[in-house]
Amino acid sequence: MIKLGVNIDHIATLRQQRGTKYPDPIKAALLAESAGADFITLHLREDRRHIQDKDVFEMRDRLLTHMNLECAITDEMIGIATRVKPKDVCLVPEKREELTTEGGLDVVSQFNLVKSAVEKLTEEGISVSLFIDPEAEQIKAASEAGAGIIELHTGAYAQYADSNISGKATEEINRLESAISVAKNLGLKVNAGHGLNYENVQEIIKIPGISELNIGHAIIAQSVFDGLYKAVSDMVALIRVNGG
Numbered sequence: 001m002i003k004l005g006v007n008i009d010h011i012a013t014l015r016q017q018r019g020t021k022y023p024d025p026i027k028a029a030l031l032a033e034s035a036g037a038d039f040i041t042l043h044l045r046e047d048r049r050h051i052q053d054k055d056v057f058e059m060r061d062r063l064l065t066h067m068n069l070e071c072a073i074t075d076e077m078i079g080i081a082t083r084v085k086p087k088d089v090c091l092v093p094e095k096r097e098e099l100t101t102e103g104g105l106d107v108v109s110q111f112n113l114v115k116s117a118v119e120k121l122t123e124e125g126i127s128v129s130l131f132i133d134p135e136a137e138q139i140k141a142a143s144e145a146g147a148g149i150i151e152l153h154t155g156a157y158a159q160y161a162d163s164n165i166s167g168k169a170t171e172e173i174n175r176l177e178s179a180i181s182v183a184k185n186l187g188l189k190v191n192a193g194h195g196l197n198y199e200n201v202q203e204i205i206k207i208p209g210i211s212e213l214n215i216g217h218a219i220i221a222q223s224v225f226d227g228l229y230k231a232v233s234d235m236v237a238l239i240r241v242n243g244g
């Protein structure tokens with residue numbers, strides 16, 4: 001059964017827009033859990049454009065499920081992660097100028113940095129995943145760096161699927177299937193995420209071998225119209241009904 005991690009970053013985006021106390025990401029996280037989220041994902045970015053340090057520290061012990069903290073590989077972020085000690089950390093690339101995450105972590109070119117971060121977090125009992133593109137060399141490097149889990153970047157697939165460029169979307173599905181096969185041969189757990197929504201996720205959940213999906217922006221967007229409980233429970237139902 002595919003588990004769903006609800007990313008609540010963009011609840012905080014709305015809050016930061018006016019500097020108010022609301023909407024409260026912790027309230028959103030607890031509601032998402034009550035609606036069936038298997039865990040909560042949040043991305044503490046260096047520029048603090050949405051999630052704040054306070055959110056992370058306060059949420060850690062309030063969740064009924066568990067926290068998957070996304071962060072870049074910097075001394076600051078690794079230091080925060082080792083203090084918070086969430087169950088999971090997903091190491092992601094980050095550029096201040098990016099609108100959202102643009103690609104996967106380049107483990108190949110940053111091997112020693114990634115390996116050291118994986119070791120530090122693992123020593124603290126944290127389960128580490130690496131957010132990477134569906135490329136064999138990145139998957140192999142992730143395994144060699146000691147990460148037992150990868151999260152495949154589904155952004156390219158999502159863009160093609162949403163633009164109805166079906167040929168390219170199918171190519172990306174095939175790319176993900178090949179990547180999962182490489183990962184499974186290396187004994188890795190495979191998660192996936194980025195840009196997934198209620199339509200394009202339906203092809204993703206047909207792919208065997210995915211353990212967890214992290215979905216945020218589309219759920220938070222839908223919650224504007226349907227409310228967060230229904231937006232989350234609809235995504236959970238979609239994934240479960242289709243055998244995910």
Ligand SMILES: CC(=O)[C@@H](O)[C@H](O)COP(=O)(O)O
Pocket residue numbers: 007009010042043045070092099100101131193194195214216
């Ligand atoms: C790594 C990833 O794809 C997302 O989880 C990430 O959080 C996207 O960044 P924003 O949430 O800032 O759009």
Ligand SMILES: NCC(=O)COP(=O)(O)O
Pocket residue numbers: 007041151192193194195196214215216217218
């Ligand atoms: N790692 C992907 C994630 O947490 C959510 O990404 P998105 O659904 O907000 O694009």
